[in-house]
Amino acid sequence: MEFLTAYLTANNIIFFILAAIILVFGFLSVTTTKILRAATYLFFVLFAIAGLYLLLTYEFIAAVQLSVYAGGIVVLLVFAILLVKNLGEETEKVSCQKKLVSAIAAISGVVISLVTLFGFGFQNNESADELTANVNMETIGHTLMGVEKYQYLLPFEAASVFLLACIIGSVVVATNLKKEDKK
Amino acid sequence: MIETLKDYYSGFAIMNQELTLVLVLIFVLLADLFLGEKGKKNLQFAAIGSFALATISGFTVSFGGSQEAFAGMYVTSDMHVLVKNILNIGTLLVFFFAHYWNKNENRNQSGEFYFLTLSTLLGMYLMVSSGNFILFYIGLETASIPMAALVAFNKKNRDSAEAAAKYILTAAFSSGVMLFGISLIYGSCGSLYFDEVANAFQGLPVQILAMVFFMAGMGFKISLVPFHLWTADTYQGAPTSVTAYLSVMSKGAAAFTFLCILFKAFHNYPEIWQNILWWIIVVTITVGNLFAIRQKNLKRFLAFSSISQAGYIMLGVISGSPLGMTSTVYYIFIYLFTNLAAFGIISNIENQTGKVGMDDYNGLYGTNPKSAFIMTLAMFSLGGIPPFAGFFSKFFIFAAAAEQGQYLLVFIALLNTIISLYYYLLVVKAMFINKSENPIPTIKSDNMSIIGLGICTIGILILGFISPIYEYMTSISFGM
Amino acid sequence: MNVPVEFYLVLSTLLFFIGVYGFIVRKNLIGILMSIELILNAVNINFVVFNRFLFPEKLEGYMYGLFVIIVAAAETAVAIAIIINVYRNMKNIDVDSIKELKN
Numbered sequence: 110m111e112f113l114t115a116y117l118t119a120n121n122i123i124f125f126i127l128a129a130i131i132l133v134f135g136f137l138s139v140t141t142t143k144i145l146r147a148a149t150y151l152f153f154v155l156f157a158i159a160g161l162y163l164l165l166t167y168e169f170i171a172a173v174q175l176s177v178y179a180g181g182i183v184v185l186l187v188f189a190i191l192l193v194k195n196l197g198e199e200t201e202k203v204s205c206q207k208k209l210v211s212a213i214a215a216i217s218g219v220v221i222s223l224v225t226l227f228g229f230g231f232q233n234n235e236s237a238d239e240l241t242a243n244v245n246m247e248t249i250g251h252t253l254m255g256v257e258k259y260q261y262l263l264p265f266e267a268a269s270v271f272l273l274a275c276i277i278g279s280v281v282v283a284t285n286l287k288k289e290d291k292k
Numbered sequence: 293m294i295e296t297l298k299d300y301y302s303g304f305a306i307m308n309q310e311l312t313l314v315l316v317l318i319f320v321l322l323a324d325l326f327l328g329e330k331g332k333k334n335l336q337f338a339a340i341g342s343f344a345l346a347t348i349s350g351f352t353v354s355f356g357g358s359q360e361a362f363a364g365m366y367v368t369s370d371m372h373v374l375v376k377n378i379l380n381i382g383t384l385l386v387f388f389f390a391h392y393w394n395k396n397e398n399r400n401q402s403g404e405f406y407f408l409t410l411s412t413l414l415g416m417y418l419m420v421s422s423g424n425f426i427l428f429y430i431g432l433e434t435a436s437i438p439m440a441a442l443v444a445f446n447k448k449n450r451d452s453a454e455a456a457a458k459y460i461l462t463a464a465f466s467s468g469v470m471l472f473g474i475s476l477i478y479g480s481c482g483s484l485y486f487d488e489v490a491n492a493f494q495g496l497p498v499q500i501l502a503m504v505f506f507m508a509g510m511g512f513k514i515s516l517v518p519f520h521l522w523t524a525d526t527y528q529g530a531p532t533s534v535t536a537y538l539s540v541m542s543k544g545a546a547a548f549t550f551l552c553i554l555f556k557a558f559h560n561y562p563e564i565w566q567n568i569l570w571w572i573i574v575v576t577i578t579v580g581n582l583f584a585i586r587q588k589n590l591k592r593f594l595a596f597s598s599i600s601q602a603g604y605i606m607l608g609v610i611s612g613s614p615l616g617m618t619s620t621v622y623y624i625f626i627y628l629f630t631n632l633a634a635f636g637i638i639s640n641i642e643n644q645t646g647k648v649g650m651d652d653y654n655g656l657y658g659t660n661p662k663s664a665f666i667m668t669l670a671m672f673s674l675g676g677i678p679p680f681a682g683f684f685s686k687f688f689i690f691a692a693a694a695e696q697g698q699y700l701l702v703f704i705a706l707l708n709t710i711i712s713l714y715y716y717l718l719v720v721k722a723m724f725i726n727k728s729e730n731p732i733p734t735i736k737s738d739n740m741s742i743i744g745l746g747i748c749t750i751g752i753l754i755l756g757f758i759s760p761i762y763e764y765m766t767s768i769s770f771g772m
Numbered sequence: 773m774n775v776p777v778e779f780y781l782v783l784s785t786l787l788f789f790i791g792v793y794g795f796i797v798r799k800n801l802i803g804i805l806m807s808i809e810l811i812l813n814a815v816n817i818n819f820v821v822f823n824r825f826l827f828p829e830k831l832e833g834y835m836y837g838l839f840v841i842i843v844a845a846a847e848t849a850v851a852i853a854i855i856i857n858v859y860r861n862m863k864n865i866d867v868d869s870i871k872e873l874k875n
Contacts (some may be wrong), residue, residue: 115774120775121775138813157797162820177841186852211796226778229497231479240829260363267418267431268842271411271430279850283856315790447857456858457851
């Protein structure tokens with residue numbers, strides 16, 4: 110019992126609630142037959158993960174998660190679904206055999222990974238809370254734009270080229286050729 | 293300490309090749325903007341010309357030893373410079389072969405073709421030179437996601453769309469798997485810098501698991517069996533120039549990066565990844581060969597042939613020695629000329645007649661003797677028949693593996709080389725011996741692809757005999 | 773007292789393999805894309821949690837998480853463009869309908 114009460118703080122209860130939301134809706138979003146519902150469940154998962162980051166006191170990445178993932182990617186997915194599918198249409202049925210085989214593969218993957226992960230014995234760093242309290246926007250900005258060790262100017266610059274290439278690529282692929290031909 | 297802006301940006305000073313490529317990228321972007329509809333022809337010359345200059349300037353870069361920038365984020369040495377130069381040569385050859393396609397079918401999007409190709413090349417540069425998993429990841433994604441857009445460039449063609457969908461979904465999935473491995477490496481080693489990972493790596497079960505995930509992700513990129521399922525469909529559906537780019541540059545850069553990471557980050561426990569690689573190599577070479585025999589479409593045939601070639605490239609990686617690195621880079625260098633020669637002929641014929649079937653090539657010698665001759669050279673070199681360059685590269689890579697005592701592996705690879713001779717000769721037989729009712733009519737190649745094919749032919753014929761190349765590679769290579 | 777890091781690892785591992793299961797089972801291309809998002813999010817939880825509880829001195833895992841989000845966004849945009857292109861060509865985005873390439 111002492112073990113239990115030690116963990117029953119407000120923070121930890123929130124963690125368990127968020128974890129339950131993530132797992133349940135994550136599972137629903139890969140199993141539901143209606144694709145728009147899957148997108149909605151995915152939205153819940155992403156939202157709960159942002160909550161998890163807030164719980165870890167990493168506010169900036171929580172905000173990025175909310176604005177980019179929940180706000181951007183899910184909206185993009187919903188637009189795509191509405192463009193290509195009739196609302197509420199069911200996806201094709203998957204054979205039970207395939208489901209079973211993939212489920213067995215996934216579960217054995219989980220078991221193997223967890224057994225090895227627990228075997229390593231990860232230990233929380235004792236002073237983690239104090240050290241993390243120092244993470245503010247200034248630190249993040251310096252880490253992202255600095256050139257010293259553990260600072261990431263070069264990947265930051267590379268990401269800009271990457272994003273430009275992706276924008277151009279998706280515009281090229283998504284442009285409708287028929288309109289171009291009419292011109 | 294960082295005092296002035298000059299100190300701040302001094303890290304960029306040793307990134308000569310990257311900066312030159314970025315300049316070319318901006319130039320292509322602006323040229324595409326200002327030349328407009330009528331200047332499409334000039335745009336192609338501007339892009340190819342500026343990139344040719346960048347390629348030449350790449351040969352002037354030399355460091356004399358290993359160098360770091362951004363406190364270990366970016367690593368370079370003469371070997372890295374050489375690999376980037378090799379990638380440059382390959383890209384330039386692809387541009388030569390793609391010229392005709394860009395002039396006609398792909399006219400509206402030729403500027404985008406050059407921009408996207410060059411940005412994936414920049415991604416490969418960064419991936420090759422990375423000293424940290426973050427830069428490696430960004431480089432890898434820059435090299436693969438715009439590539440998916442390139443694969444989808446034939447927008448009216450269903451196959452192209454399908455190939456792109458398969459490519460991007462498997463690429464995204466494989467990078468997800470690889471990231472899971474990297475996250476476990478980070479969790480168990482406490483760093484993302486390769487040298488610090490190497491110090492903290494102890495061969496614990498969780499680290500082995502992480503390495504398996506990481507190797508699975510890289511296996512997708514290099515298309516090793518059992519992660520090769522996307523390869524054939526994507527190669528067949530993509531525009532031929534893009535397939536050529538994908539099969540040589542993408543694979544070569546990923547293989548060299550894989551080698552660098554294994555040598556740098558995991559060198560303390562080589563037996564772990566060598567055991568995994570051993571099985572992967574055996575399965576890759578064998579499965580690639582067995583499937584290649586059955587193919588009727590030449591692009592699909594070359595896809596399986598390239599899977600089996602990837603297995604041979606891994607033979608150099610498994611040895612973990614300087615000789616292994618030399619022979620890997622040498623193999624990629626020779627493979628580039630050989631494979632691009634084959635793709636050059638295929639894209640020439642496909643552009644003008646639309647035929648890619650093996651049966652369509654029956655009697656090619658009667659109508660297009662020069663094309664048939666170059667294709668034969670390419671097939672002989674891929675199969676490793678002396679005295680063509682492919683023989684020397686295979687010989688060195690076998691020597692590197694045998695030097696480390698991998699005799700059984702070399703024996704299996706040798707047996708597979710004999711099987712592969714059979715199917716490479718099938719193509720030669722189709723062109724020279726089989727008779728056809730309506731052979732491919734005599735085609736007139738455009739000047740650009742003639743230049744490209746000429747360079748490839750010279751490469752296949754004489755590169756094997758120029759020993760200074762191999763000696764230079766030996767002098768700058770490094771082991772674990 | 774904080775939740776041990778292993779609880780977070782159980783969460784991320786389960787989420788990762790839920791994504792893998794979805795990737796294999798799903799037939800709708802957008803459904804597959806969603807499974808990939810789940811995988812990337814599981815990885816992100818891993819990076820951020822390792823950073824927070826094991827190595828809080830440096831922001832390495834944190835930055836990796838940020839870059840993964842950036843890349844995932846771009847990747848989704850390109851993938852959706854390609855999926856729309858597939859739809860335009862075939863009026864369908866199920867995996868079964870794009871199996872034509874296999875001879």
